[in-house]
Amino acid sequence: MGDVRVRFAPSPTGEPHVGWAHTAIFNWLFARHEGGKFVLRIEDTDLGRNVPDAPQIFERTLAWLGMDYDEGLEKDGPYGPYRQSERLGLYGPFAERLVAEGKAYPCFCTPEQLEERRETQRAQKLPPRYEGTCRSLSVDERRRRMASGEPYALRMIVPQEGKTTFHDLIRGEVAIENRVFDDFVIMKSGGMPAYNFACVIDDSSMHITHVIRGEEHISNTPKQLLIYEALGLAAPTFAHVPMILAPDRSKLSKRHGATSLREFERDGYLPEAIANYMMLLNWSPGEGDAEVIDLREAAQRFRLEDVQKSAAIYDVKKLAWLNAIYLRRLSPEQLADRALPFFVHNGLVPEDSKPEAVAEACALGQARAQTLVELAVNSRYLFLEPDEFDAVGVQKQFRKAGAAERLDQVRAVLSSLSDWRAASIEEAFGTLSETHNLPRGQFIHPTRLAVTGRTVGPGLFELLEAVGQARTVQRLQKAEEYIAQLG
Numbered sequence: 001m002g003d004v005r006v007r008f009a010p011s012p013t014g015e016p017h018v019g020w021a022h023t024a025i026f027n028w029l030f031a032r033h034e035g036g037k038f039v040l041r042i043e044d045t046d047l048g049r050n051v052p053d054a055p056q057i058f059e060r061t062l063a064w065l066g067m068d069y070d071e072g073l074e075k076d077g078p079y080g081p082y083r084q085s086e087r088l089g090l091y092g093p094f095a096e097r098l099v100a101e102g103k104a105y106p107c108f109c110t111p112e113q114l115e116e117r118r119e120t121q122r123a124q125k126l127p128p129r130y131e132g133t134c135r136s137l138s139v140d141e142r143r144r145r146m147a148s149g150e151p152y153a154l155r156m157i158v159p160q161e162g163k164t165t166f167h168d169l170i171r172g173e174v175a176i177e178n179r180v181f182d183d184f185v186i187m188k189s190g191g192m193p194a195y196n197f198a199c200v201i202d203d204s205s206m207h208i209t210h211v212i213r214g215e216e217h218i219s220n221t222p223k224q225l226l227i228y229e230a231l232g233l234a235a236p237t238f239a240h241v242p243m244i245l246a247p248d249r250s251k252l253s254k255r256h257g258a259t260s261l262r263e264f265e266r267d268g269y270l271p272e273a274i275a276n277y278m279m280l281l282n283w284s285p286g287e288g289d290a291e292v293i294d295l296r297e298a299a300q301r302f303r304l305e306d307v308q309k310s311a312a313i314y315d316v317k318k319l320a321w322l323n324a325i326y327l328r329r330l331s332p333e334q335l336a337d338r339a340l341p342f343f344v345h346n347g348l349v350p351e352d353s354k355p356e357a358v359a360e361a362c363a364l365g366q367a368r369a370q371t372l373v374e375l376a377v378n379s380r381y382l383f384l385e386p387d388e389f390d391a392v393g394v395q396k397q398f399r400k401a402g403a404a405e406r407l408d409q410v411r412a413v414l415s416s417l418s419d420w421r422a423a424s425i426e427e428a429f430g431t432l433s434e435t436h437n438l439p440r441g442q443f444i445h446p447t448r449l450a451v452t453g454r455t456v457g458p459g460l461f462e463l464l465e466a467v468g469q470a471r472t473v474q475r476l477q478k479a480e481e482y483i484a485q486l487g
């Protein structure tokens with residue numbers, strides 16, 4: 001398949017989100033599978049909405065997810081610059097050529113006039129569209145008005161008959177009637193290129209072979225093909241990735257959970273898990289449908305033709321499940337290193353702490369946590385006394401007849417232990433069970449609640465070893481006092 005070149009071209013108007021990552025990953029996978037180039041281009045011509053540090057955030061996020069790019073902001077290549085705002089001198093000559101060849105024309109309609117017409121069309125229940133007002137102006141009138149300094153945009157002449165068709169690598173043949181389009185703007189009155197025009201010029205001049213983007217761009221593709229044809233340029237191959245929907249099949253929004261990648265990072269999700277999850281939206285690696293797969297392995301198997309056509313359903317539970325798998329795959333040292341900032345953020349250890357300070361907590365909680373936030377929060381009892389007891393646990397364990405007495409018995413046995421290791425602690429609970437002829441659970445469950453404030457967690461004996469003998473005995477006594485106050 002020749003020299004494949006794809007581009008990921010976000011607009012710096014907001015934070016990277018789920019859809020952003022979905023598109024980026026499919027571009028990266030295709031480029032790496034084909035041994036091609038992955039280009040990062042910033043489409044920043046909407047100056048009023050640009051976020052100043054967004055391009056740097058984009059770079060950092062791609063690197064965080066494990067996707068390297070070959071050409072772009074900090075990696076110069078033969079077809080730069082890679083910001084549209086630095087390429088403005090490129091678009092005008094192409095637009096002027098279209099005007100000179102009678103394929104585009106200046107439009108002098110003001111924004112107020114255009115909005116008034118749209119309002120009228122909406123009132124008549126007609127689709128808002130430009131009516132071609134300035135298309136019929138004579139050459140002399142156009143020249144006169146341009147010479148007088150009257151502001152104007154440039155519009156593409158769109159044929160009102162026939163269809164524009166293209167082959168989509170995901171969707172197959174796509175055909176759209178030309179009459180659904182009006183004469184769209186290619187250059188704005190301020191001299192900035194419109195989105196569709198800039199895309200065509202940039203993709204052509206950067207020798208992009210495949211344009212892989214979200215399905216919301218399908219309506220833009222015929223417009224871009226008309227521009228390619230009018231300029232005599234070779235068009236790339238298109239592939240439109242289905243959108244991601246909420247579980248109720250509505251448009252995905254914040255009410256369905258985190259959608260910003262920085263939110264995912266703050267919530268303690270690992271980039272490997274996020275990348276893996278994004279791959280599985282609309283694509284399956286095959287070979288037994290093993291769902292846990294890293295980027296490099298996925299790139300070996302990826303084919304655009306295998307991407308599913310139907311919308312993907314966003315499922316944060318599936319992401320959490322994958323994240324838990326990746327958490328458990330980390331070595332204790334790796335986990336402690338990644339988890340440390342979350343322990344600091346939750347006030348469990350000082351800011352200048354080393355990963356070793358949370359290593360024991362990570363080892364205890366690794367098997368049960370789904371996120372790094374959950375790991376830190378669930379480990380609170382190892383660093384701080386419980387400030388409250390789980391309400392359901394209080395009802396089930398502390399309000400049970402004889403609860404204080406059993407905790408007192410546990411405290412007496414544990415305070416006398418000379419060997420504070422999990423095995424010895426377990427043996428002590430076995431002795432308690434035999435001595436009082438009660439199941440071990442009668443002692444284990446209230447002890448867990450007393451020491452951690454929770455009803456679930458790691459194995460109790462390993463947990464108590466980590467908490468330490470003095471703190472364990474102290475917390476048991478406080479729990480007895482709490483029970484006494486319950487009445």
